[in-house]
Amino acid sequence: xxxxxxxxxxxxxxxxxxxxxxxxxxxxxxxxxxxxxxxxxxxxxxxxxxxxxxxxxxxxxxxxxxxxxxxxxxxxxxxxxxxxxxxxxxxxxxxxxxxxxxxxxxxxxxxxxxxxxxxxxxxxxxxxxxxxxxxxxxxxxxxxxxxxxxxxxxxxxxxxxxxxxxxxxxxxxxxxxxxxxxxxxxxxxxxxxxxxxxxxxxxxxxxxxxxxxxxxxxxxxxxxxxxxxxxxxxxxxxxxxxxxxxxx
Amino acid sequence: xxxxxxxxxxxxxxxxxxxxxxxxxxxxxxxxxxxxxxxxxxxxxxxxxxxxxxxxxxxxxxxxxxxxxxxxxxxxxxxxxxxxxxxxxxxxxxxxxxxxxxxxxxxxxxxxxxxxxxxxxxxxxxxxxxxxxxxxxxxxxxxxxxxxxxxxxxxxxxxxxxxxxxxxxxxxxxxxxxxxxxxxxxxxxxxxxxxxxxxxxxxxxxxxxxxxxxxxxxxxxxxxxxxxxxxxxxxxxxxxxxxxxxxxxxxxxxxxxxxxxxxxxxxxxxxxxxxxxxxxxxx
Numbered sequence: 001x002x003x004x005x006x007x008x009x010x011x012x013x014x015x016x017x018x019x020x021x022x023x024x025x026x027x028x029x030x031x032x033x034x035x036x037x038x039x040x041x042x043x044x045x046x047x048x049x050x051x052x053x054x055x056x057x058x059x060x061x062x063x064x065x066x067x068x069x070x071x072x073x074x075x076x077x078x079x080x081x082x083x084x085x086x087x088x089x090x091x092x093x094x095x096x097x098x099x100x101x102x103x104x105x106x107x108x109x110x111x112x113x114x115x116x117x118x119x120x121x122x123x124x125x126x127x128x129x130x131x132x133x134x135x136x137x138x139x140x141x142x143x144x145x146x147x148x149x150x151x152x153x154x155x156x157x158x159x160x161x162x163x164x165x166x167x168x169x170x171x172x173x174x175x176x177x178x179x180x181x182x183x184x185x186x187x188x189x190x191x192x193x194x195x196x197x198x199x200x201x202x203x204x205x206x207x208x209x210x211x212x213x214x215x216x217x218x219x220x221x222x223x224x225x226x227x228x229x230x231x232x233x234x235x236x237x238x239x240x241x242x243x244x245x246x247x248x
Numbered sequence: 249x250x251x252x253x254x255x256x257x258x259x260x261x262x263x264x265x266x267x268x269x270x271x272x273x274x275x276x277x278x279x280x281x282x283x284x285x286x287x288x289x290x291x292x293x294x295x296x297x298x299x300x301x302x303x304x305x306x307x308x309x310x311x312x313x314x315x316x317x318x319x320x321x322x323x324x325x326x327x328x329x330x331x332x333x334x335x336x337x338x339x340x341x342x343x344x345x346x347x348x349x350x351x352x353x354x355x356x357x358x359x360x361x362x363x364x365x366x367x368x369x370x371x372x373x374x375x376x377x378x379x380x381x382x383x384x385x386x387x388x389x390x391x392x393x394x395x396x397x398x399x400x401x402x403x404x405x406x407x408x409x410x411x412x413x414x415x416x417x418x419x420x421x422x423x424x425x426x427x428x429x430x431x432x433x434x435x436x437x438x439x440x441x442x443x444x445x446x447x448x449x450x451x452x453x454x455x456x457x458x459x460x461x462x463x464x465x466x467x468x469x470x471x472x473x474x475x476x477x478x479x480x481x482x483x484x485x486x487x488x489x490x491x492x493x494x495x496x497x498x499x500x501x502x503x504x505x506x507x508x509x510x511x512x513x514x515x516x517x518x519x520x521x522x523x524x525x526x527x528x529x530x531x
Contacts, residue, residue, distance in 0.1 A: 050419060057342050082421030092412050095435060105420035108430070154416075161420055 003028040003165060003195050004049060009063035011044055013056055018044045020219045022063070028164075031187065031196040033210030033227065035203055037242065040216040042199045046167050049197065050084040051077055082109065085163035089170040091150030093142030098134050101142045101153055105161035120160050128156035129186050148179025155186060165195040173201060184209055203243050207231050215239045282504050289502025298468055303488050304495050308503055310470055314383075314478030315452055315510070317471065318462065321387025322394060322451045327444055329391075330398030334440075337399070338406040339428055358396035363456035365393045370460035384474040386462025393457050394447035401443020405436040438525035445518040449511045455482040465491070481507040 004026035011019035019041045026032055034042045047053045048065065051072060065072050072080055082105070093101050102121040111117055121138075125131040130152040134145070142153055151171060158166055168187065172180040187196055187209055200206050206213050207227060214224040215236075223230060223239045234240045297307030341347040369389025379385040409432050417427040455463075463483035471478040485503045488495045 052415060052419060055415065055418070078421045078423055081419055086419040088412065088416065088419075090412075092416050094413060094416060094431060104417070104430075105422070108417075108420065108422040108426050157420065 001028040002026070003068060005066040005069075007064055007066075009048070009065060010061060011041075011048065011053065012058075012060040013044075014058040018219055019048070022221050024214070024221060024224055026195065026197065027212075028195050029191060029193075030211040031191050031198060031209055033206035033213040034197065034199045034216060035201075035206045035213060035242070036216035036222075038201075039218075041219040042216050043169055044219075045216065046086075046169050046197060046199050049165070049167055050081050050086055052086070082161050083163050084165045084167065085158035085161060086167040086169065087151070087154050087158055087171050089173050091147055091154055091174065093145070093150050093153055096142060097139045098142050098145070098153060099138040102157050102160050105157065109161065121156075124156040124160035125153075127159050127186075127190070128152045129182060130156055146179075148175050148182060151175060151179070151183055152186065155183070159190075163194065165197065166190065168196065168198045168200075170200055171198070172205065180205070203245075215242060217242070279508070282501055282508055285497060286501035286503075286505030289496075289498040290505065294499075294502055295506070299466065299484075303466060303484075303492050304499070308481070308484060308506065310467055311479040311481045311484040311503070312506065312510075313470060314462075314480040315482075315507075317383050317478060318386050318390055318458065318480055319448050319452050321383060321474075322390035323444065323448055325388055325391035326395050326398055326447065330395050331402050331440060333395075334399045334402035334406060335428060335433075338403045339424070339432065354396050354399050358400065361456070362393060362454050363459075365389055366457040366460045368392070369457060374461055380475060381460070381462055381464075381477050382475040383462055383471055383478050386458045386478070386480075389457045389461045390451040390454065393454065394451050397447040397450060398440075398443055401446065402436070402440045405439025405443065406432060408439060409435045438521050442518045442522045442525075445514050445521070449514040449518075452514065453482055453507065453511050455486055458483055481510070 002025045006022055006024050006026075009019060009022040010017070022045065034045065036042050044053065048061075049067075049072075053059045053061075054077070067075065067080065067084070094104060096104065099121055102124050103117050106117060106120055111120075122131060122135075125134065130149060133149060134153075137144075142150065145153060151174075155166075155171075172183055175183065184205065187198065190196060191211075198206070198209065210227040212225065213227045213230040215222045215230065215234075215238075217238055223234060223236045225235070230239060231243060234243065294307045295312065296309050298310055299308065300306030337347065337351065341350075366389065369385055369392070373379045373385035373388050374381055379388075413431050413435070414427050417431045418424070422430070458480050462478055463480050464477040465487055467477060467479050481503065485500065485507060488503065489500050
């Protein structure tokens, strides 16, 4: 099933032409890895899907993106962002306690009941494999956690609002290999319930977790195929060059 | 001859130090002289009694109370308006010609001489709106005078909250207002308070804006309503220093000391809040 359908999408920030003629479909319950060098439009692409680009006042676009058959510009932005969650490059806990960080989203959507809030927080933390490490100190500041724990907290925070899609923007760029492995584990398990779009600078990570991989270069989608194919028999010379580390 | 670079550096350091000392010395001297000459006047009677014998004896209680009323009135008026304007400018407005002009106007407003605010207050509140010379007119005039301070410091406080917090909150489906209400404002409040208190200090110390709008030369009873005139410390100080002959120097410096302590105390509170906030800052 197609969850995102993108047609002839162009994006500009002022005079910078950031994304060019992008047409692609994203399937439900897949992990789509997005790779490419810096400034290739990966993050712009990702932030388009939950309309975070709209915060930049120089942002302009043409073309259209459909989320489950409806144009995202016709949808209520808050509802879209509720359904399409995001985990940022750096662990970004809000300046609140661990519990309140995870509860933030559902509270903003109007949940008042304390019991169901606690239940949702517990489930989200378990799903992000953080519960056992934090269950005794839920009221401590989220900034007291380690970097890897903070990032899993951010994942839990995103899961708590029960999205259908989770956008990961280089979620492991600030983490050590062990924390990275834990976050990757979480992602692979999350695939059963969620569609995952993973932007990463780490080509090996794309190969490890992605079902399909998209290669972006200079704002253009160069190639999109099954991850095995991209990494064994890429159709485009530039894809081949990038994954072999010849440039980028 | 080879010039010794370290000597050049030492000379530069000397002048930098000298310039710094030149700033500190007058401030220190003012404080020391006022304390030295004013302290003997300070007594419970001085703080709690009304002025007697044509302001040559007695206390300054009506002036202290008047200043407190005026400052409170100014803040009740200026804080909500200033804060809302700052929220609009920092969170909602787009960066275009209009908002740039507004921001420039606010900065310029901060530089307008206080006597001009006084005239403005006289024209608008006292005469046009017929509030008369009253606490209301004076408070509003002082409020307008400190608006730019409150808007500027509040904007800085709001803008110092990292953009990433806003993005996180929005990405979880919170609305813009929820983001401001639950994430931005709580983290900006210490900065906003600091600016507000600095504004209060300024309002407490100014003479010119209250001269035409509220201040009474001599008022033996305390003000009973918003539409009464009131005495105020800065104006009282001006009166007993220049308008009334043969006032004991002690009383003049005593009044100055009370005013100075009031203003310095407010600044101190602002500094403490800022310091505590910096220590608590979690990102």
